Amino acid sequence: MRRLFHSRLLISAVLLACFLAGEIAIKEVTGIGVSSAQAPFPAVYSSSDEIGDAAGNWTTQGRRYAVNLLETGQFHGDEVTAKSGSKWYGLSRTGKNFTIAPITIKVETVFDPIVDEDGERTGKRVSAGVISNPIFLLDRDFRPGSKRIVPTLYAGETPINGKFTERYSLSGRSYKLRLANGAKSKGTRLGSKLVLSSGGRVQILADLTDQSDEANWKIFWAGDLDNDGKLDLYVDLSNHYNVSDRILFLSTLAKGGKLVAIAGRFRTVGC
Numbered sequence: 001m002r003r004l005f006h007s008r009l010l011i012s013a014v015l016l017a018c019f020l021a022g023e024i025a026i027k028e029v030t031g032i033g034v035s036s037a038q039a040p041f042p043a044v045y046s047s048s049d050e051i052g053d054a055a056g057n058w059t060t061q062g063r064r065y066a067v068n069l070l071e072t073g074q075f076h077g078d079e080v081t082a083k084s085g086s087k088w089y090g091l092s093r094t095g096k097n098f099t100i101a102p103i104t105i106k107v108e109t110v111f112d113p114i115v116d117e118d119g120e121r122t123g124k125r126v127s128a129g130v131i132s133n134p135i136f137l138l139d140r141d142f143r144p145g146s147k148r149i150v151p152t153l154y155a156g157e158t159p160i161n162g163k164f165t166e167r168y169s170l171s172g173r174s175y176k177l178r179l180a181n182g183a184k185s186k187g188t189r190l191g192s193k194l195v196l197s198s199g200g201r202v203q204i205l206a207d208l209t210d211q212s213d214e215a216n217w218k219i220f221w222a223g224d225l226d227n228d229g230k231l232d233l234y235v236d237l238s239n240h241y242n243v244s245d246r247i248l249f250l251s252t253l254a255k256g257g258k259l260v261a262i263a264g265r266f267r268t269v270g271c
Contacts, residue, residue: 068139069248069264070126074110077122079268082107082139089141090134091150091225098135098155098223101147103128105137114271135221136234136248138264142226152223153231160194160217160235168222171229173198175259177219192217194237196259203259205249206237214240226252233260242270 070082082088084107091100105128112123128134135155153168164179180193194206194217208215221234230251238245246266253261 065262065264066250066253067248067264069246069266070105070137070139071246071266072126072128072134072137074112074123074125075268076112076115077109077124080107080124080126082126084108086139088128088137088139090128090131090137091221092131092134093155098150098152099147100138100141100150100225101131102141103131103134103137105129136246136266138248142250142252150223150225150227152221154219154222156220158219160219166219166222168231170224170231173230175231177222177233179217194235196231196233198231198259201257201259205233205235205260208239216241216243220246224251226250228252231260244268244270 068082070080070088082105084105086105087102088105089100090103091098105126108125108127109121110123110125111121116122126137128137151170153170154166158164158166160179162179162181164177166177168175168177175196175198177194177196180195181191190208192208192215193204196203196205206217216236216238218236219233220236223232224230225232225248228251232251233247233249235247235249236244237247244267247262248264249260250263251260253263255261
């Protein structure tokens with residue numbers, strides 16, 4: 001009986017040790033509050049990725065991305081799962097700088113002119129309080145705290161097509177973002193690739209080899225969101241003119257010699 005008791009005690013101790021080890025592993029982060037067990041995150045965009053729901057939101061247990069991503073504006077009801085009154089973090093221009101700050105979002109149900117009949121209100125409008133026009137919203141910050149300045153190299157809306165090539169310099173590193181168009185077309189067509197290179201490393205961020213030829217790629221922001229001195233990007237890599245597929249690439253999540261990895265995704269459809 002005593003041996004059985006000690007055996008059970010030993011098993012319990014082992015199980016407890018495993019549990020504590022698991023808890024410690026979860027707390028070992030990549031620098032942005034993300035479990036190491038969740039990495040590696042996708043390094044190459046694919047429109048066919050399983051994304052959980054239309055907005056790219058994932059449960060804690062099944063999250064493939066580091067953050068939930070959102071924008072302000074009006075959307076179809078199933079594209080926004082965020083709750084009104086919840087805390088998010090918005091990146092926006094503040095004077096001469098760009099800052100990220102905690103905000104409380106408002107989500108209203110509104111008439112959706114595409115799908116609603118008279119009297120229906122299935123659409124959702126997202127607003128961000130005092131931040132009138134944020135570039136994007138995140139459900140967590142990569143350096144938790146109050147409002148902070150985010151080094152920004154570009155903010156706007158530039159189509160990625162034709163001979164698109166942009167160069168960036170950040171913390172002594174040089175980067176080149178370009179469209180490699182295998183079809184030698186003026187647009188973004190089959191055979192196009194979005195390529196990021198720096199310091200002898202080359203990474204394909206998106207590839208239209210086997211995707212639609214109606215791509216509508218754009219870049220909205222480039223800078224250092226995760227504060228590691230390396231380039232991060234916010235782009236739209238939609239493979240269809242009627243779809244928006246916003247992607248946040250972060251350097252902190254990059255593995256295996258890659259420059260960046262996908263941190264978040266927000267996909268919406270027009271009509």
